[in-house]
Amino acid sequence: xxxxxxxxxxxxxxxxxxxxxxxxxxxxxxxxxxxxxxxxxxxxxxxxxxxxxxxxxxxxxxxxxxxxxxxxxxxxxxxxxxxxxxxxxxxxxxxxxxxxxxxxxxxxxxx
Amino acid sequence: xxxxxxxxxxxxxxxxxxxxxxxxxxxxxxxxxxxxxxxxxxxxxxxxxxxxxxxxxxxxxxxxxxxxxxxxxxxxxxxxxxxxxxxxxxxxxxxxxxxxxxxxxxxxxxxx
Numbered sequence: 001x002x003x004x005x006x007x008x009x010x011x012x013x014x015x016x017x018x019x020x021x022x023x024x025x026x027x028x029x030x031x032x033x034x035x036x037x038x039x040x041x042x043x044x045x046x047x048x049x050x051x052x053x054x055x056x057x058x059x060x061x062x063x064x065x066x067x068x069x070x071x072x073x074x075x076x077x078x079x080x081x082x083x084x085x086x087x088x089x090x091x092x093x094x095x096x097x098x099x100x101x102x103x104x105x106x107x108x109x110x111x
Numbered sequence: 112x113x114x115x116x117x118x119x120x121x122x123x124x125x126x127x128x129x130x131x132x133x134x135x136x137x138x139x140x141x142x143x144x145x146x147x148x149x150x151x152x153x154x155x156x157x158x159x160x161x162x163x164x165x166x167x168x169x170x171x172x173x174x175x176x177x178x179x180x181x182x183x184x185x186x187x188x189x190x191x192x193x194x195x196x197x198x199x200x201x202x203x204x205x206x207x208x209x210x211x212x213x214x215x216x217x218x219x220x221x222x223x
Binding site: 003004006030031033035040041042043044045048050088090092095096097098099100101102103104 | 115117142144146151152153154155156159161166167169201203207208209210211212213214215216217219
């Protein structure tokens, strides 16, 4: 099935560092969602983006909806150990269409 | 408020058997979608239901089927299990027409 191009695949960072990851698609989306998944759990919604160019924050997390509507970025500032997990981007072309996911970015934080 | 609940949390089945997975959406959410997540991949869409009708189907064989009940809960059935069906099966609920989807903790299915 279709998957979005998400990068990097994995990253190891020092506690306190900032993190950036991105997601690209060959299709236009009307909504971008960012999720975090811990081992053995379901994905948890972090941020939802609805408009091209939109920049939205949730605490130390900031995400942007690319102006081409084919990409999105997630930044995490001042990382902490509990940020460890797999981050997924997901796009949706309209309210009732299925979500298309990236393969995930595995984040490891070294204390 | 309760989130999306799925049962069972873990399941081991033998090849050729059949399995039924269950999902209760968030109260007030009438749309339920099922996703399959194999190790190392993002979730892949299987089915979407709302108002008790199938509204979308992903690229999965006919061995996969689902239904939605009047209380908006849902079941996913998989027949003639194959080793490759081993995965985390996720249920997501949303308000019909809205883009945000909320996931349950998943059912880990292992086929041996």
